[in-house]
Amino acid sequence: MSILAKVENLRVQYGSNVAVNDISFEISAGEIVAVIGSNGCGKTSAMECLGGLRNPGGGAVAVFGKDPRNERKEIYHELGVQLQESAYPEKIKVGEICDWFSSFYENPVAYEKLLAQFGLADKAKSYVSKLSGGQRQRLSILLAMLGRPKLLILDELTTGLDPEARRGIWEILKVIKSGGIGVLLVSHYMDEVENLADRIIFMQSGKIFFTGTLGELQSFAQENLPAEKWNADMRLEDIYLAFAPEQKAIALGELL
């Protein structure tokens, strides 16, 4: 499998806060790599560096062998991104934004076909602001797919969606993967990661705590968790929580 993106010793710092601390990973064609970790552990900062939307404080990032910061417009001919924090102009219709984004690419996919595949054909004349959460997320993936990308970065794709909408998006991702596209998926949903990811990058406090397949993570957990915390039936969410830093429980009595 050819390597699409490579991150080496990446570091991102905001003032004195080190958000991403010396991380390295690769993404290859036709694989889904999921990045998991608690809020603020540096996932989005790392994704934004990969997409050329943020300056790394150190290390090297290459997408299709190019520096995303200096050759951002070039890499986006083959890179599709769905950002956690982004919006569209308020008074724009679904068909219009698809048509507009299509004009940015040399050989875009016919957006009418994608609208049908993503179940949005009847929404082409609706304002984007009137779409439901699930429809907006499907539109986000569709827009990221317009330029026939080789690599997709999807940041918290299904956050806020109902189970049915999430399952619908999983099916779309499986089809995308089968087409040989590499996907970097940031998610807080462990069932999603179990279902979709070929490899998992587990981040804690800006560092990569573990990287490997789900099976490798289970073996890692067996070897590294204290015996009282380990059992053979542990799902990814159980392992995630077992390794997560202890959360201070709120004493209900203090609130009542």
Add this chain to the structure above:
Amino acid sequence: MTAKSFSKTMQMIVKLYIRDFASPFFSVVFPLGAILLFGSIYGNEPGELFNYRLGAMDVMVPALVGMVIAVNGIMTLPLNLTEFMTNKVYKRFDATPMGKENIIFVQVFVYLLAVLVSAAIVIVVGWLIYDINIDGNWLVIIPALLLSCLAIFAMGFFIAAVFKSGKIAQVVSYIVYFLMIFLSGATMPLEIMPDNIRTFANILPLTHVVNLLQGTFHGQAISEQMTAIVVLAGLSAVCGSIGAVMYNRRKWA
């Protein structure tokens, strides 16, 4: 940016401009209403107010062209830039081969085009209904119009770039806009205002736009327009450079 992406982006920014009711209303409907209202009250016969040399509409039409520049430069431009910036719309465009700089370029281009189209409508209507006098040379009037646009657009960009909060930038642009359109002679002739307001009006950039446009429309010598030209050129340089520095610092990401 390819010809295809430029043309499609232009179409979309024009659509968004038209759907944003306030911009086309204040840019076309309001000045036309003002022409018809003031014209029906004062007509365009030269009177005492303008030394029996010019009619009220001869003076009002170039002033309303100044208002059109202010609508697009001080209201539409910063409001749309800050909306796209605070809602992270620019960030989404940065994640495409287009990039936000090209979107901003097309936005400025469309708003400038809106000024030229609206100004043409205002002038043609003034000429058709009230037979306004335009004694000046168009080779002087057009550069004066473009310098006015440059200065007022630079001011709008400055407001969008300097204030960190989009909401504050929007409030500032509304205050500056309404202060200027009512106190600069753009909607009501300064000649009918009290002396203290006329003194205050001299610090408003739009007053210099109105003076420059009225002067060039009526064929005054360039030497008589030097104050307005220097003020507007200075404003363009200062607001444009500070705005560019602040934009580069924040990147609007």
